[in-house]
Amino acid sequence: MGIFRKMHGLGNDFVVIDTRESPVEMTEARARAIADRHTGIGCDQLIVIGPSDRADVSMRIFNADGSEVAACGNATRCIPLFVGRDVLIETQAGLLDASLTDTGASVDMGAPRFDWAAIPLAYAMDTLAMPASWEDLPPPSCVNVGNPHVIFFVDDLDAVDTARLGALIEQDPLFPERVNVNFAQLLDPRNIRLIVWERGAGLTRACGTGACATAVAAIRRGLATGPVTVTLPGGDLVIDWAPGGTIRMTGPATSVFAGEADWESFDV
Known part of the structure; x- marks a missing residue:
């Protein structure tokens, strides 16, 4: 036993x-x-x-x-x-x-990685605003925070079919190790609403690495300023990151x- x-x-x-x-x-x-x-x-x-x-x-x-x-x-x-x-x-x-x-x-999650080979992607491309998308989704960002994440910033999170698109994108050949799929809505520079399709698990009430990757992508794009409160279906996480530094995640x-x-x- x-x-x-x-x-x-x-x-x-x-x-x-x-x-x-x-x-x-x-x-x-x-x-x-x-x-x-x-x-x-x-x-x-x-x-x-x-x-x-x-x-x-x-x-x-x-x-x-x-x-x-x-x-x-x-x-x-x-x-x-x-x-x-x-x-x-x-x-x-x-x-x-x-x-x-x-x-x-509170956890120091290490430094994010942005190079296409570190995600990894199947071939070289810019990971800040990728020249690729799916259906009506906008061009995403990619971040590796110990595992691979793709992040879509959308205007209306409730209008996105997260389950169908998450399952589709997770298995896309662009991601040779599959990928965690993040659908994010920027509420203001300090607050992001997020739904995550988690690689190997599906839709989840919360994903800590997804919150980290999304906050980092938003800060990197100039959409947000840390610390950022990321609101998931299960509750809030606070993510802080500055370019060149490590990610600090705090939550229950x-x-x-x-x-x-x-x-x-x-x-x-």
């Missing part, structure tokens, strides 16, 4: 497993089975906490479809709450510094309940 905790950041929910003392083999099939909301525990992402030689803990992230990804901002905010103190976290995206706040955590994190499970029972 293994112990887990169910946690969420603005409704983006996680099953968090601590393997620092009791290792657990995690495969794509097992992660997918655990994440299933009907026959498993149910979550948007499965988070595996382990030991690290470079930081306080390591973190692996599996989407609901079983695919492993390098970054998840909402999950990162949950880790200091899970551990019970400020922590340095080793991820595939690098070392992330996360500190507790009164309502959650919540522990819902703890439980025990036999991880081998999820093999399919």
